[in-house]
Amino acid sequence: MDSEVRKRTIVAAxxxxxxHxxxxxxxxxxxxEGGQVGDVFAFSADDLGEYVSAAHTRTSIGRLFPRIGEAFMTNRRRPMLTLVGDTSPGHHDMLIAACDAERYRSLGNPEHASCAENLHNALGLLGLSVDTVPQPVNVFMxxxxxPNGDLTWLPATSAPGDAVTFEVEIDCVFVVSACPMDLNAINGGRPTALGVNVSAPLSVEMEK
Structure with a gap:
């Protein structure tokens, strides 16, 4: 049974x-609405210098992306988030860096919004800041x-209402950017909103 949602946040397109x-x-x-990529970041609540690391996660699990029940590791090799649910077709990415001003400058649009900027702005609203932008967990991407190693940027195949669910292993600051990319195919040329739903711990649910 799904846990009761205690907090909902809409991340505008x-x-x-x-x-927290x-x-x-x-x-x-x-x-x-479907077809929208989300850049996910997570930082230890005790030390923002510890964060979910795609490289350390790949090393730990021996795959490009975790299976259900496997953990996303921090740069200090501790589990921070465990993948516990995925109702999407299962296409996700941990290879592509967050889009940033330089990326859009190379595409001829230097004033374009970016996931790197979104990360800094989102943390700033909580009075927090980081010096670097970690490799994100790109859900629905x-x-x-x-076979020859080439990469292809394809539209997300997630349907309206599809969700990826994580269990939190360490108190953390969880950041989601509804990727603004509209200069390639990943968001179908039209970025849309994402939702972030936080549910109570399972132990709390079982006591009800």
Whole structure:
């Protein structure tokens, strides 16, 4: 049975939002309209210098992306989030860097909003800041790897209401950027909003 949602946050198209999470809670990133990529970041609540690391996660699990029940590791090799649910077709990415001003400058649009900027802005709303932008967990992003190593940017196949759910292992600051990219195919040329739903810890639910 799904846990009761205790907090809902809408991440407007092309923007970012951050929420504080406690160990044991569950958090879902929901594709509201379908076909929208979300850049997910997570930082230890005790030290923002510890964060979910795509490289350390790949090393730990021996895959490009975790299976259900496997954990996303921090840069200090501790589990921070465990993947516990996915109602989407399962296309996600941990290879592609967050879009930033330089990326859009190379595409001829230097004033374009970016996931890197969204991360800084979202943390700023909580009075927080970081010096670097970690490699994000790109939920719903479809970047197949060809046998020759080539990458292809394809439209997300997530349907309206599809969600990816994580269980929180360490108190953290969880950030989602509804990727503003509209200069390639990943968001179908039209970025849309995402939802962030936070549920009570399972132990709390079982006591009700």
């Amino acid at each position: 092309g923007e970012g939002r951050a929420v 999470l406690r160990a044991g809670e569950r958090v879902s990133v929901v594709d509201i 479809r970047i197949p790897v060809a």
